[in-house]
Structure formats: structure tokens, C-alpha cells
Amino acid sequence: MQEVMHPSFKKVQMLESDNVITELNQPLNMATDPPFHQAYKSLIEDTSNNIFGKKLVLVEECELPLIDLSRILHNDNVVDESEREECKEEIARASQQWGFFQVTNHGISKDLLEKMREEQVKVFKQPFDKKSKEDKFMNFPAGSYRWGTPTATCLNQLSWSEAFHIPMADISASAAAFTTLSSTLEQFATTVAGLARKLTAILAEKLGCESTFFQENCLPSTCYLRMNRYPPCPVPSAIHGLMPHTDSDFLTILHQDEVGGLQLVKDGKWIAVKPNPEALIVNIGDLFQAWSNDVYKSVEHRVVTNPSTERFSIAYFFCPSYDTVIQNSEPSNYRKFSFREFRLQVQEDVQKYGHKVGLPRFLISH
Numbered sequence: 001m002q003e004v005m006h007p008s009f010k011k012v013q014m015l016e017s018d019n020v021i022t023e024l025n026q027p028l029n030m031a032t033d034p035p036f037h038q039a040y041k042s043l044i045e046d047t048s049n050n051i052f053g054k055k056l057v058l059v060e061e062c063e064l065p066l067i068d069l070s071r072i073l074h075n076d077n078v079v080d081e082s083e084r085e086e087c088k089e090e091i092a093r094a095s096q097q098w099g100f101f102q103v104t105n106h107g108i109s110k111d112l113l114e115k116m117r118e119e120q121v122k123v124f125k126q127p128f129d130k131k132s133k134e135d136k137f138m139n140f141p142a143g144s145y146r147w148g149t150p151t152a153t154c155l156n157q158l159s160w161s162e163a164f165h166i167p168m169a170d171i172s173a174s175a176a177a178f179t180t181l182s183s184t185l186e187q188f189a190t191t192v193a194g195l196a197r198k199l200t201a202i203l204a205e206k207l208g209c210e211s212t213f214f215q216e217n218c219l220p221s222t223c224y225l226r227m228n229r230y231p232p233c234p235v236p237s238a239i240h241g242l243m244p245h246t247d248s249d250f251l252t253i254l255h256q257d258e259v260g261g262l263q264l265v266k267d268g269k270w271i272a273v274k275p276n277p278e279a280l281i282v283n284i285g286d287l288f289q290a291w292s293n294d295v296y297k298s299v300e301h302r303v304v305t306n307p308s309t310e311r312f313s314i315a316y317f318f319c320p321s322y323d324t325v326i327q328n329s330e331p332s333n334y335r336k337f338s339f340r341e342f343r344l345q346v347q348e349d350v351q352k353y354g355h356k357v358g359l360p361r362f363l364i365s366h
Contacts, residue, residue: 099299233305241303249285
């Protein structure tokens with residue numbers, strides 16, 4: 001297939017500080033921000049485990065493949081069939097070569113995205129004490145509010161961020177104390193879920209597979225949303241907003257603000273994704289890579305922190321039920337496994353090593 005080329009790169013620098021300990025001990029917004037300094041004091045002070053002393057790092061910034069979905073979302077009388085097929089080819093090609101792409105004319109209105117951002121800001125601006133007791137004060141499911149990295153043993157395993165991780169099944173009952181947030185979440189989730197089903201059906205079709213697999217196994221009750229906030233970090237070169245990882249799902253759809261910070265691996269090096277306010281970002285997850293037998297790529301990505309500006313994003317994760325079995329036709333690169341088995345293995349590896357191993361655990365030995 002033809003290579004997707006994007007020549008307009010520019011350099012983005014990640015600065016190093018000579019006074020890391022001093023800057024990390026500067027106070028955050030104590031009313032709303034998680035207590036990173038207190039919780040990770042020993043990691044901050046243990047310079048032997050830190051990644052200080054790094055030189056200036058230059059990261060190229062680029063625009064991801066940009067795909068106009070109006071060619072497949074409009075009715076048959078508006079779009080020529082050849083244009084529809086061209087759009088499907090672009091989606092499949094980007095999923096193979098990049099594992100990431102952007103979509104415009106995606107069916108989620110600008111008004112809804114702006115309202116979602118407003119409501120997200122409101123909920124994250126609540127006092128930390130309330131957010132950390134989300135089931136009592138905010139009517140979110142217990143355990144949905146998460147911050148930092150409990151398993152971190154050094155600074156480069158720490159994620160300087162906070163999030164609400166909300167199963168789709170709980171959205172309508174969630175945030176009853178924030179009525180507008182609840183209704184906005186439900187509207188956003190329903191619309192994005194429809195887009196995820198459409199994209200996965202296209203990707204399955206381009207593999208020559210029946211798309212009923214996703215209809216049968218990826219139900220609203222098995223997917224979830226994650227609202228993210230990345231507070232300003234005193235030393236952005238020393239601590240990630242979100243550690244390097246791949247996604248443990250079939251497909252992720254992300255809306256991010258204009259601040260930027262998302263980076264991914266392309267051709268063996270990190271590149272920074274240039275924010276596009278008109279687009280949603282789509283990326284392939286581990287399960288789709290295994291299900292496609294490595295045709296589509298689940299690519300490592302991370303979020304870098306910003307020293308002065310907070311960043312917001314919201315992600316929709318298209319997941320199957322825990323009992324769903326991931327397999328493909330022979331000869332397969334991966335042994336058959338269930339989503340439950342995959343999740344348990346990831347949790348075990350994170351506890352043991354401080355990071356996810358992921359798909360290599362399920363490769364068939366040759």
C-alpha cells in the first residue's frame with residue numbers, strides 16, 4: 001500500500017531543569033490538585049532513581065493522517081461509491097502504518113465537544129477531598145477517580161495526572177449531583193460509541209472479516225469513558241503526564257484540547273501530535289492488533305506534562321466483555337486468549353515490574 005507521508009514536521013523541545021528538587025517542592029493548587037508532592041516525596045527526593053541529568057530532548061511534531069468521514073457517514077445519494085471506498089482504504093492504511101489517525105466530519109458537534117469540555121473542567125475543579133470520595137459526594141462509582149501511579153517505584157513510572165474512569169453502564173446514574181455533566185456525558189458517549197462501531201466495522205471489512213463480532217461482543221455495557229486532567233508539572237522532562245503505554249482495547253477515540261502533549265512512536269522515535277481542534281484522534285488497541293494478526297498496529301504513546309498550563313482530554317475505549325475470546329485464523333501470531341486473561345496479565349505485570357508488558361505475553365513461540 002502507498003505510504004502515508006506527512007512532511008510538515010517541526011521540533012518541540014522538552015526542557016531539563018537544574019533545580020529539580022526545588023521546583024518539585026513548589027506548592028500546587030492544594031484545594032483541587034492531588035497531593036503529588038506528599039504521596040511521592042520519597043521518589044522525588046531519591047535522586048538515585050530519578051531521571052535527572054538528561055540533556056535537551058528534541059521531539060518532532062507532526063500532523064497525523066487526517067481523514068474526512070463525511071464520505072462514509074452521509075447517505076448513499078450524497079457520496080460517490082468510489083469516494084466511500086477511498087475513505088475506507090485511508091482508514092485501513094493509517095491503522096496499518098501509524099496505528100493512529102485523525103477524523104473530521106465525525107458526527108460529534110462542536111457544541112457538544114465544547115459543552116463536554118466545560119463540564120469536565122467543572123468537575124475537576126472540585127476540591128480534592130470531594131473527588132477522592134467520588135461515590136459519596138459526586139455519585140460516581142467508587143474507584144472511578146484515579147490519580148498518580150500507586151505502583152511507581154521511580155519518577156519515570158509516575159503519571160502526573162488525574163482521571164475519572166467511568167463504565168458506560170454507569171454513566172446515566174453517575175454524577176447525579178452534576179445534572180448537566182451526566183446528560184452531556186451520556187450524549188457524548190452515545191455519539192462516540194456509534195462512531196466506534198462504524199470504524200471497527202470498516203476495519204473488519206478491510207480484513208475480509210464479518211463485522212458481527214463487534215456487534216456481538218462490544219456492547220455499551222462493556223465500554224467506558226475516561227476524563228483526564230493533567231495539572232501543570234514543575235519539571236516536564238522528569239515526569240510524564242501519562243506513562244508510555246499501549247491501550248488494552250480494540251479502539252480508542254480521543255478528544256483533546258489545544259494544549260497538546262500527546263506523543264507516539266513512529267519509525268522507532270517519539271513524535272508529538274499537533275492538536276487539531278476540528279478533529280478526533282483514533283488509535284488501534286492491543287486487542288485489534290491481535291485480532292488482525294498484526295495487520296493493524298497498537299502503537300506505544302504517552303502524554304508529556306506542561307510546566308504552566310493544565311491539559312484536558314476525554315477518551316472512549318471500545319472494549320469487549322471479559323469473556324470474549326480473541327483469536328484469528330491460522331497461522332496466527334498469538335495464542336487464543338480472553339479479554340479477562342489479558343487484563344489480569346497486565347495487572348500482574350504492572351504490580352511486578354511497574355509497567356505493562358502486553359501482547360508479547362501472548363505471542364506463539366516459534
